[in-house]
Amino acid sequence: MSDTGFDASERARQWRPPPLIASPRLRWFLGLGAALYFALAIGSLEVNWLRIYEGLDRGWAFVIAFTNPDFTTRWTDIREGLIESLVMTVTSTAIGIAISVPIAFGAARNIAPLPVYLFCRAIIAVSRSLQEIIIAIFFVAIFGFGPLAGVITLSFATIGFLAKLLAEDIEDIDKGQAEAVRASGARWLQLMNYGVQPQVMPRLIGLSLYRLDINFRESAVVGLVGAGGIGATLNTAFDRYEFDTAAAILISIIVIVMIAEYSSGLIRARVQ
């Protein structure tokens, strides 16, 4: 066998991974389309290099501030803001859960009649499709500035999240257990209490803890539009370029979120 023949067969045997999209035409079309889109999108960015250059100092100041956060100068404001955020979180999560549980039962197709189902699903859809911050703007306009608007916003947002996921869990329950309870002659309320509720309880606890965590993070945001909490303090700190105070607030938020995530992980592991 000559050398050239050996090379040719070797080359023919060389393996290549199969392409992601089988049709070459579609592959080229998608690739070119993506390239064109990115060119257009990046073209529309309107980067003002001079402004960015001026801002670099401030950016660097912020990075430095993170290594040297200032908790002391505005400590009273930070403490009050954080406590208000925590209070809002607890209140709104409790109210949200209390409202979501009945709605979740109504939105589960296997236990609710069709009209109730559609009504509850509509509530969930409305709550889910609007951003917290937009809801907060309206509630601030209606209820006035302060944490009450924030609490109502977060409770409303909790419904969409908790009721939807809980309803899905109720739809997935083991029918046999519910039937066994019903066969013993249980009334509707007893059926819910002994046939359905024990099956979804671990999930409800897990979701509630998760939502508690989300509500704390969101409570930092709704303050930007005047709905109470740490957001207002943070906004003021940025507006006055007090980056060391802003860094202190951000670090506090991160630490509280980490503690919440860690402890909710522990509780969930015990419950499930």
Added chain:
Amino acid sequence: MPIGEQAGAKVWQRRTTKHQLGIWFGWLLGVALFLFCWKQISDVTTWAFFWDVPRIAGDIGGRMIPPRWSYIDKLWVPLWDTLNIATLGTAIAIVMAVPVAFLAARNTTPSATLIRPIALLIIVSSRSINSLIWALLLVSIIGPGILAGTIAIGLRSIGFVAKLLYEAIEEIDKTQVEAISATGASRWQVMAYGIMPQIAPAFAGIAVFRWDINIRESTVLGLVGAGGIGLQLSSSLNILAWPQVTLILIAILVAVVVSEWVSAKVRHAII
């Protein structure tokens, strides 16, 4: 099974008395905490405004209808900006999240004691700060505009993408990786041929899912000056042009529904 006695007859009970008391006590603590917190909120609330609510809500609702349809001409460019913020932000996040995810996954990290905690810290910091706060920060650093919004979306999404991706990496089938390394593949070749094909579907799903969330989030970034349709919303709110606000909300709703539909279609096609 706990059994209690009632008037001499044995009765089935769901829990023992001790367990029941414990649950009751837990509820007591929870209700007390709630009431305490509610008191704090109530103390700083002007309840006189609260009783006014139906009238105010009716008033605003009346002003919002009908929407000012002609205003839609001024919304096309902001909508295009919103789309760009979300897409470019997601692209930035993906590029930066992949290395972070590989550093954070237990089975691919170069050092579990030193590098993994740093990667996890990046993920937590990015996740615990909302994109609006990132935007607020970036607007004060690089000035208002689409760029600030794009970077804010990117920074916020790193944590989300990296977290889901590193969980996917930790769940891969080890035997395939071993098979590739048994052929004498280098570290990079193992990644490219042993790990990447296994996480590719999850990766694409995560990217599209995050893009969908980012469309939702980029619609409100304008409230802090970071570009997109939120700028129009903010200026309409400031001049109390409620019919315009209604139209913008409708536009946002349509954008969100369309992006959700697209993302569901794409994920369905991939997985």
